[in-house]
Amino acid sequence: MKNRVEELRKARKLNQDQFAKAIRVSRQTVSSIETGKYNPSLELAFAISDFFDLSIEEIFINERSAEK
Structure with missing residues (x-):
């Protein structure tokens, strides 16, 4: 995951x-x-998205979904 x-x-x-x-x-x-090297837990991903005031999808890119 990027x-x-x-x-x-x-x-x-x-x-x-x-x-x-x-x-x-x-x-x-x-x-x-x-x-x-580490994918954050869902709870941590939400904390990061809250900090930057962005959605999780705007921060974390699922490479498998991007290929489709």
């Missing part, structure tokens, strides 16, 4: 640590999400 987390975080001029604190996870979790 995502726009890094792009959106940088647009707000936040480093990974600041963003992690805002959504209550570790910096390592943010790094793993941004690099695609």
Whole structure:
């Protein structure tokens, strides 16, 4: 699954640590999400979408659906 987390975080001029604190996870979790090594739980995906005031679909791209 691809995502726009890094792009959106940088647009707000936040480093990974600041963003992690805002959504209550570790910096390592943010790094793993941004690099695609970890897909967040639904609860965390909602927290991220709420933080950026965007829908989950605007942040996370399901590559299988995009291929169809």
